[in-house]
Amino acid sequence: MKWQWRHIAALLCLLLFPGVLVFWGVEAPPRENSLPANAVPGEEGGYPADSQQSPRDTLTPGPYPYIINEVNKCPEGKPAPFLVLLILTEADQVKTRNAIRQTWGNEGLAPGLGVIRLFLLGVKEGELGRLQQKTLESESLSHHDIVQQDFLDTFNNLTIKTLMGMNWVAMHCPRASYVMKTDSDVLVNTDYLIHKLLRPELKPKTNYITGYIIRGGRPIRAKGRTKYHMPRKEYPNKRYPGYCSGMGYVFSGDMAAKVYRASLSIPLLRFEDVYVGVCLDRLRIKPTPPPIKGLFNLRAVPYSDVKYNNMVAIHRVSPRQFLQYWPRMQSYKLSVASMPRVEQ
Template identity: 30%
Template structure:
């Protein structure tokens, strides 16, 4: 089994460019994917203890086998359209919920702005499901449709956008990428409440002289020896009936991580043999383990919050965030302000401040002479 997996990885690596070429559709805009409606699997109700599970967990189990849903808003030309660059260096894949309009608007004006940085093209996609139903679903779908018309950055499927369906969202995106964006060099995959310094991300990726996206990379806040939460009241509760191992495989916090195009396609390939799991970042770790690939730690990625070293400094001090790659959990107003602060040409940090104070002291001394 292990030898077989290793042989697949070696073959995939050697034939990476051929693999990508073979998955490019000649006319993606005219190609429509349609699947029959996925039916509820009632047999899962026979799982011991099923009646005690939360409604969200029950719903997850009922539809866990479903991997294909109708696409409501597509971006078939995002990576190869006449108005798009032929060579996207960094694709920002942002998990958002339909009601998070304010967050998406702020991201479009800050770190997720589509642009070229140091000659490297950055593009943006929001991946979204739908509300449960009724008038709210219709209203939010209309909102997303208008956003799509204005910004061309919404990728939406017709499934319930819940916490336990974040894994499904990742699986659907990777399948979409395999068909539509196989030539992307690198991806930033994250939530819509992270602060990502995309300038620093591009700078970091350009230091990888032996990796232009065609080799393995999966880095972020590395979590190892984590164990399943067995308390039913926890948001992250996973019963032993669903996962009976003592520990999860190594993974990176799902708030945000950076990966290569090669690794994204590898995860997509191996995910077909890994049952969907309700915790999305753990699931990515499972797929990496299946592919015999390891996630890595990046010290400037902080998905479990942050701590400013001094109590005399604002926790949103721009000099601190100017050096970071990604930090999780921001309100839109703080994100908007911070992005503009770290790009203020008059911002002085570290040694610049010390030199500034030294010059002032020197000038004051001269006046006294």
């Protein structure tokens, strides 16, 4: 059959149809800035194609430049800190950061061991975001405990924020014995964490991570019901590997570089705790259960001197409660220490 002009015209329409749509202004719906805008499963680490990141250069900050950094927080000439606290927060949470500085995040809580506190942030858009940024930069000059990169600070970008913290430890504090990543609504019993869970008198562990461990978790496929929806195209497996809840987990200092390096060949996921679990699975490292059940508590716990002094992390605690509960915890601890011991 001979090709007629109408056949050629029809073929040209089919070939040019996508271009015609763009020409007419019909585009795909805009995406929320969750992970890099052009990150897709299968790309190297899910980072933008024009990123300078590569597996051979694993200890660079990644595709997002630092806006605020604390490169001298962990100087080489001084003893390595025993614990680095990485606290995920947002620009407007000034009261929360101040409450943490006065309570469980006080860097003087473990004299002779060294505790470093860092608040991790992205940026906010709009005029309000610019005003918050000025306040944040002033706060940074006063306290020197803020690390910020130029990515949008959203729920879906918590993975980027966590990787920023991992990379900071790997680049600027690689000799730290332990690191705790936690959220700003968690009360950390720093004394219990250091002296009863990690125990500085012992040789620091390696390949170690612990927290509230979730095993056999299934991705939520139903759309629109929850922010924890996981599209099949983003994560096709039926179950997540074992992972520690993002409310607070503790890991040995060597893990920061290992997890960050693993992330370079694993497409990003929107849930940072699941993503760290995927990286651990790639590394063939399994989370270690806490020695006592209930040390890391996902749910809000009514205050009790005994309970709070025998947990590592309590979720859903407000800044006001930090300031209220912390002195009571210290008073109870002193009263117990002063009680006479009963000889057996």
